[in-house]
Each structure stands twice: as C-alpha cells, then as structure tokens.
Amino acid sequence: MTAKEISLKLLIHKEKNQVLYAESRNDFVDVLFSFLTMPIGTVIRLVGKQSKIGCMSTIFESVEDLDVEYLESDSWKNKFLYPKSAAEEHCRSLMVNIDDTEPTNYYLCYSKFPLSSYYNHLASTTRSNRHCQCGRTLDWKMPIAAGNGKNGVFVKGKMRYMITDDLQVLPLCMGTTLELLKQLGISDATVLEERNVNLGSEEVLHLLKHSLFSKMPLTDVFLPVQDTTDGVTLDLKVMELDSKDMAQSHTEKESCSNSKNMSVRLFVSKSRNKVLYAQVGKEFPDMLFNFLTFPLGSIVKCLGGCTSMGCLDNLYKSVEELGNNDCVKSEEHRALLLDPKLSPFLGCTNQLIQIKELPRQLTIFNCSYCIGSGTYITNGDPGKCSHGNEKIQLELINPKFDAVTELGGEFMAGPATFIVTDELLVKPISTISCLALLNQFNLPLSDLEEQFVSMGEEQALSILKASLTSKTVLSDVFLKKPKKLGRRSSLYS
Template sequence: MATKEITLKLMIHKEKNQIVYAESGNDFVDVLLSFLTMPLGTVIRLTGKQSEMGSLHNIFRSVEDLDVQYLQTESCKNMLLYPKSASEEHCRNLIVNIDDTEPTNYYLCNDGNVQPFGSIHHDFKHLISSFPDKKCRCGRSVERTILREKSMNAGDGKDGVFVKGKMRYMITDDLQVLPVCMRTSLELLERFGISDAAVLKERNVNLGQEEVLHLLKSSLLSKTPLTDVFLPMQHTIDEVTLGLKVKELDSKDMAHSHTETEIGSNCRKMNVNLFVSKSRNKVLYAQVGEEFPDLLFSFLAFPLGSIVKCLGGCTSMGCLDDLYKSIKELNKRWMKSEETKPLLLDPKLAPYFGSTNQLIQINELPGKLSTFACSNCYGIGVTDSGFGACSHGNRKIQVEAINPKFRDVVTELGGAFMAGPGMFMVTEELIVKPLSTISGISFLSQFNIPISDLEEQVVSVGEEEALSLLKASLISKTVLSDVFLKKPK
C-alpha cells in the first residue's frame, strides 16, 4: 500500500532562509494536534532512546532493563513501554499516523459466547481484557479475540479528526495554529521586519512519516521546528543552547514552575533518602522504596497535553507550550466538536494506565465500555460510546475490562506498576536499579568521592515535588540535584 503524504505550502524568507509560516488544510493541523495526545513513553520510543529530552530516556531504559519480578504483572512492563493513548481511536484516522503502538485488542473468555439470560432490552455483564494472558473469574483463559468497532467520535476523513475540514490554516515556525486570515499574515510579515514581498518565496513540500517524526522531535527541542525540518542544511537544533538552558535551572524555579496550576487534594507523601556529596552539592543517588520508581515510571503514560496543563504551560520544551496555547485560544467553531478541546488540552490517561503512586492529578478514562452483541453470530463489538450492530441485529450487553495491573480479576481503576516491598537506587539522572550496597560503594569510587564527603538527607515528596520532578525530567540531566538541593548563589 502506498505511503500517504500531506502537502504543505511554505512561505520562506529568502535572506534569512527561515520559514515565516506554512499553510495547510485540516490534515496537517490534525497531525500537529495529535502530538498533544501522545504519552511520553510513545514519544521516547518514536524519537529515539538517546533523545536529548532531559532524563526521560533513562526512565524508559530503566523499565526496559528491569526484571519483571519487580513489577506487579508482566503486562505492566508492556504498558509502560507501549502506553496507550486515550485518543487512539481518533488518531487512527490521521492521514499520516506515526504512532506505532499496536491497536488495542480485546479478548473474551474461551467460554464467552454471549448467552442471553433475560429480555433483549436488559444489560448483560461480561469480562474482557486488553491482554490475552489474563484469567476470567471462571478460571478459563481470556484469549478469544473480539472485534473493536470504530468510534463514532473518530474522524471520518472529510471533516478532519480534531479540526473542521474545508478550511485553511496558518502554522507559524513555532507551531502556533491560526485560521487563514490576510491581517494575520501581514502581522507575521511585520514581525519578521518584512516590508518588501520580494524577499519571500513559496515552496510546496510533502510530508510522510519520516518528516512528521522529525517534526515531533524538533517541536520538543527547538523554537523553529518547521525550518529545522524543511531547511535542514542551514538550520539544526541548537544543542549548545539547550545544554546552557539545562545548566541554568534553579531548584527554586523547579519547585514553583507550575504556579499557574492549583495543587490538587492529593496529600499523600513519600520519603526519599538522598546521598549527597557535600563538597560538590550534588545528589549522587537516592535510596527509595518501590513507590518512588513507580512515580517516575508513571510519567511514561502521561500525554503531552496533560503535562503542559499540569505545569501551567511552562514545560520549557521547544515550542510545545506555544502549540498548546494556540489551541487553547483557537475559536471552538474551528474544532470538530465540543469534546475536541478537552481531548487535546486536558487529555486523560487510557483506562488502567494511572498509578496510585503518580501523585499528579491526571484522571483516567473508565474501564467500562459500551458494547453490542450479535444475536445470530454471538460476535461482540466494542465501541467507545453508543451501541453498534452487525447486519444480523444487535443485543445490548455491558462489558467491564480487567485491570492488567492485578494478578486477580479486578475491574476497578487503581493499582501500581511496581510490586512491593522493594528497595531501589535512583541516580540523579533518573536511572533506576534494584538497590545494591556494592553498586553504591562503586558509585562513590566512580566519582572519586571520599566516604567522609557523603551526607544522607531525607526529603518528602508530595504532589508539588512530583510536578517539579516531572518538569526537571523533561529538560535536565541532573534532576534530583535540581529539585532537592539549594543552589549556591
């Protein structure tokens, strides 16, 4: 099958060799907006595990290297490395979809023929699982694949996925999305100091998966991602500037970077033992229980849009904040439906992808699904909302999914990814390993630090500290020191 592409028209400043803005239909805007629905784990996997995005790649690699015995179930590892998007059904309809996460499949008990036990108008309850290695209450394997119907809220290819079709949009170099308007176009030219249209030139380009993937990575690291992608010979991501930004992080800034967002009602705290080099004012590593790694690992399931919201629009990641703000300010008449903006600006976690240790207030979608069952062939179709039917007719049933974080049959939300009790070592760049005293001593030797220079400090981590850890993990390689140690003036 031929690879689909999107056509984009660029307005380029010839002298500066920089893109002033791009013009496109809804197809390209939908792709940009889908970035906000992507979980961090998906972004890291797509952009490369050696990504320049702070210490996130270390969290991802730590999950990869962790023995499954430290996790509640084998499914937990898969959930963290391949987190699901709550907008999965919508993003399947993108013209160019770079998310390689396997579509969610549902499995029914081997004895799962839908046998009616009441009126056709009654609800029936059945258990399904998104992982085939689970057991039903009856003890049989939950491995019979059932059909998942296309969501009624997903895009239809004509009116777009997130924004309405039959409209043209302007996209600035820092990914602000605006409806096509001559006045706005002139304002952009004025911003570039352009008074003579002769310095401008047009160019048409096509985007496939490779270009969109490059754009995703650039959007998280650069303020000029369009130029970086389409004029690569003259413009590359300024890694030197990025490094300086990381070095200038201040622990006070980290703790208060989310002042625009109210701290929720979560009063839970966890203690973390830090081992600090007094002379270097540097955290070497932390000694923690399983709750703290669970908190860090939970970041991988967070959608980018929810991260921007939690940090008050101040992630300091490329132009992600600009994209988020422009969608926030975009008139709702350009959006596909009333529900579209919340999908992008306050995206939920997919069902069962939250953790009791995440501390940060991001809600999950419920685990109950609307379904239909054919009265002739006993096939079940799962929809996100409403009911569907095959050609034979339908019978309404109620289905609950099994929470994959539990070994027993549990349908309620909740649970943790990490099993306990356990003790772990977390370096300041967020490499997580099972605790070993030998590794700890070797760590001191590696940094040539005398034992007398070592100091133990106990800090308390609640929601505010968790938000600071989240922000630091996005842009810093010295996370624990940035968050918990006061920098000398």
C-alpha cells in the first residue's frame, strides 16, 4: 500500500530563506490539530530521547527504569509509555497519522447472538481472567469502529487555510495575506517564491518536533539549514506565568474544585538555595507519572494558554478562533481539541490536577449479521442497527480493579518511599544515592536543610509548567518566586 501524502503550497521569502505561510486543505490542518490530542508521553516517545522536553522526558525515563513491583499492575508501565489518546478513533481517519500506539481493543465474553438483556454485559481493555456477569471469561477481542472522517476530521472540508510559519491557522483570504505581508514589512512581490511540497509521516514527525522547540517550524522542516532540534533540550528559561493565575485559569473552567493536598519532604542546599531531592510517598510519583497521559491540549488549557513550548500555544489559539468562525466540524470536535479528556481509566486518585476522563458509552450491535460483516463496538448511544436489532450498552471495567466500572484508583503499589531529584528523576529511596548527590555537588552534610511543604493544585500546576521548560523543577516551584509571562502577538484581532 502506497504511503499517503499531503500536498502543500508554500510562500517563501527568497532572500531570507523563510517560509512565510502555507496554503492547504483541511487534511493538513487536521494533522496539525491532532497534535493537541496526543498524550505528552506519546510525544516524548515519538520525538526521541535526543530532543528532551524539559524534565518531562526525565519522568518518562523514570518510568522506563522503574521496576514493575512498584506498580499495582505490570501493564501500567506501558500505559504511561504508550498512553492512549481519547481521540484515537478520530485520528485513525487522518490522512497521515504518526501515532504508533496500538489501537484500543475491547474484550467481551463469547456469547451467541442475540445477547441476553437480563444482565449487564461487561467489557475490558485488557485480556484477563475477569468474568462477565453471565460467568464467561472476557477474552473475546473486538475492535471499536473508527470515527467518521468524511468532510474532515476536526475542521470542515472543502475550505482552504493559511498556516503561518509559527503555526497560526486562519481561513484563507486575500485580506489576511496582505495583513501578514504588511506585518512582515514586505512590499515587493519579487522577493516571494511559490513552492509545492508533499508531506508524509517523516515530515509530519519533524513538524511535531519543531512545533515544540521552534518559533518557525515550517521553515525548519521545509527549508532546513540543519536539524536544530537534534540533541536539543527544551529549557527556555522564560519568565513564568504566575502559579496562582494558572490555578485560577484551570479551576474557573472546572465544575468542581480540587481541595486535595500532598505533603512533601525537601532536602535543600542552603548555600545554593537548591532542592537536591524530595523524599515522598507513592502519591507524588503517581501524580508525576500521570502527567505522561495528559494530552497537549489539556496542558495548554491548564496553563492558561502559556506553555512556552514552541508554537503549541498558537495551535490552541487557532482552534478557538476557527471555532468562532464556524470552521470546526462540531462542538464535540472543538472540545476534543480545546478540552481533550484522558482516555478511560487513565485518571488517578492522587492527581492534584483533575483532568476529566472521556465518558465511554460503548454499545455492541446485538445482531449476528452485523457481527458477521465486521461491525462490532461503537462509542455512542444505544439504538438499532440497520437490520432493526437493538444495540446493547456495555459497561467498561476499570483495569485498576478486578470488577469495578467506576473511575478512580492508583497506579503505584504501596506503601513505598521514593526520592525525586530536582530534575524529576524518580527512584526508590536509597540513602547511598542521597549521599551521592551531596558528593556530586561537592556539598558538606552541614549544608543540607530539611523542609516540609504542603502542595495542592496551585503547586501541582507550577510543577507541570516547570517540567516542560526547566531542569530545576523543585527549586523553581518551592524556592523561587515565579514571574509573569507576557502574551505573544498574533494575526487574530
């Protein structure tokens, strides 16, 4: 099968060797916006270890190195390293889909059709010894139907769009083009050149990487002098958005506030005003590892649109504006991008930043004809199939428990104690490792000071923010006063 490609038309400034903007159909915009639905753990895995995203990559490496005995289930390691996207059915309809995560399969009991309606039918996302209420084992694998990509995946088809070098996406019109050229100080059209290019999986992967690290990703991908993101670390040292502003931005949009708190024991170098490490229970790693399941769009939302990650904020802002211009397919699709949920049961009781999980309303076609033709599970309301047979609703089992369908639960087994370094490297506690940190920084024992802090949602948001852009997260959050971040200008009025 020939690999699919997307066609783009670029406008290039010949003298500056810079892409000013691209023109495309909805297929390219759909791919760009799909970045917002990707869990950051997936992004870290795709862009590779050489391009580190602050300390978030360190969290990822901590999970890789963690012995599974510290997890409630052996399968949880892969759920952090290969987190599912709540929009996976939609993204399967993308012209180019770079997410290599295995699609979710569901396991039911093997029954003859039609199914009985006298008891609830259970489904599991993992093959196991769990049993349905009818007594049979849940080991019959069934896929879920892909989303409808007709007339676009996220934005409406048959429209053309302008994508600027810093990934602002706008409906294509001459007025916007002239405004952009005016902003760039271009009055002579002879310096401009048109170029047609095609994008496959390799180019989209490069674009994802550059969208996180660069302010001009189109130029970096299509007119590269060298791949500046190889071996690069996202450590921008930018002015921080005030943590109270972030907490307010997040909680204003949530229906209920999160009042949980967590106790953290810090060991601080007095002379350097630096946290060497924190001694914590299982709750803190539970929270950090859960970050890897957060979609990029949710992170942007939590941080008030100021992540300091390349052009990610521009993509998010573009969805807001295109939604206002009736370019997004529906409110449901708009929410998938601006308020993406966690995939079912990836939420965590110990998470101080409560991002909601996608409510699954799984139904199965209770029809031997549909099953025989390959039509299995759908995500939607019960109703009738085309043969007039009723669909039956399934109850999805929470994999953190044996036979529970409610949300909640923990990933880490306990009780256990861990050390977390300033760059968020998580390890089981070892006093020898703690003393090695003192030797690493050439510090005497007398320089070490113990501090106890209580953290809630405000501090958790600050840790999330700092983990994207810093290599000294705990020091930045607990010892340094954050500064406010200025807003970036855009073509949107």
